[in-house]
Amino acid sequence: MTKNTPNLPPHQDLQVQNQYAYDEIPSDLFVKAPLDHRKSEEIGTPAVSFWKEAFQRLIKNRGAMISLILLVSLIVLALIGPGMNEFSYREQNLTHSNLPPKIEGLEWVGFNGLNSQGVDQYAERDVQINYWFGTDEFGRDLWTRVWRGTQISLFIALVAAALDLVIGVIYGGISSFYGGRIDNVMQRIIEILMGIPNLIVIILFILVLEPGITSIILAMVITGWVGMARVVRGQVLQLKGQEFVLASRTLGASNPRLISKHLLPNVMGPIIVTVMFTIPTAIFFEAFLSFIGLGLQAPLASLGVLIEDGYKSMRYFPYKLIFPALVISIIMISFNLLGDGLRDALDPKMRK
């Protein structure tokens, strides 16, 4: 204990002094504060709903808010970006192929139209228009293609996440709500599905189906819903035994009412968090598939296709890789941080 004495906080002495001062005051100087018994049960601050409180917690989380802003701006750019100049994502112009990025006024950060040898390609080839992110080997505008690709990647991820959500909630809900033998069988099925590496299933399905947006989404959903089902099941199992469910049941609530009014709203938090983590996973898998050559067919481009194209010519035209890589990284980081923030905000107990 002696080790601790030098670390005594400075206010400790103050407390000791106060105690002496207190002893010197005679007790008749103390007046009892009036206590109104009618007000003792009153709630001091206005009642805050769960969602409002969660929202306030989320706003305080700087990382999550920055991510939210980044995501919104990326989504807006993905929507309006392709329309911001006159090029289309599929229009080829071979005389303008492999032009480095150039933006008027941003020459000092690298958008100067110089290629890797330091030659101004725009002056040399007498190109009047500026390509903000440069062009690919067919002379297609990369700015348009990157945002178009972001659109497609986000679309795939959102649809896959939505399907995962629907299937997972229904499956997990039925399994846990009805319990017993149904639950047992449904859980064994999930266990077997969990045992299969999902990447392999995805690859096999893409091989069988024609490559395209639909088949990528389907392949991801086939294994993706299992995670959601497990989350929902775990939550519902926990809630089912609680008193408010029993109370509602005693009052004669029907099963659908019980599910929609009591169970689902209480499972919403973990569901939202799971969706937030499903989306970046889906974006990753889509890019991954495109990278190993199982992705979308030209001229369509997703971020993964663009990264794969950029990777092939990275040595001489690094800008082709950097822009889509940057966009996908920002999207993934933002979704992960936002997911973390939402998890902390919606369920402080789940915090990891």
Next chain:
Amino acid sequence: MTRYLLQRIGFMLITLFIIVTATFFLMQLLPGTPFTNPEKLTDSQLTILNAKYGLDQPVAMQYIQYIGNLLQGDLGYSFQHEGRTVTSMISGRIGPSAFIGLQALVIGAIMGLLLGIVSALKHNSILDYGSVTLAVLGMSIPSFVFAALLQYYVGVKLGWLPVALWEGYSSTLLPSIALSVTVTATVARFIRSEMLEVIGQDYIITARAKGLKENQVMVKHVIRNALIPVVTMLGPLAVSIMTGTLVIEKIFAVPGLGEQFTLSILVLDYSVIMGITIFYSALFIFVVFVVDIIYSLLDPRINYKGGAA
């Protein structure tokens, strides 16, 4: 324990059987035939080839034959490489994959433990924020993006390490580092939160109250207890490494299983795709099983009487 083990092994076998069956029938649905250049082959050649590989038999017969061969460790012949068995193709390529995989696991585990422990010990300091940021970046940036950037900046621009060549030890470094990023990030995040949780436990207060030095509390009580659940991460980590090898080996031209898999997909070498799929799945299932057993041995609080976990 025995009951639990038997149950788990039974489940493993059922899962494997389902995977084998599903793979087989999915392959049957595939468009195109293994002999993709029909104009080069005459009809009689095709018939001979089909007969040689048993493709003229009804599907059910092929299936039974496949299962029978599989039980003897025979995965059939490659359709693209004349006369090579799938088993020999797989076993010839396990080496490089296993090497960079294990090296990545070791690098990632060490880096992750260091980052995680430092950030938990210096909770809410700049060091903590730094390593949390690193962990988020490592978890978010796709491994192939990181690998491509690594190859460009370290391999091409700086020229420190070979770019895409499989020769000598130095060529294993870049792929291992690229693979290890996810591992580092996952382990760092996990160990950090685990340690912060342990620090709040009553037995840590007890340890401090009985006058143990802070170093001893951290090493003997906090880190030791926080390390136990890290074992559970091994399963998911092994999976992420296996996933990673598919692209990383392609990027760095590592002659491993992942590269073979992507190549086989491009040339539609059915039997090889099937073989590698089954091999990967079996490995995955086995790793998860072993991890579960190790975990239940390490942490006495886990009981296996409850049936399948």
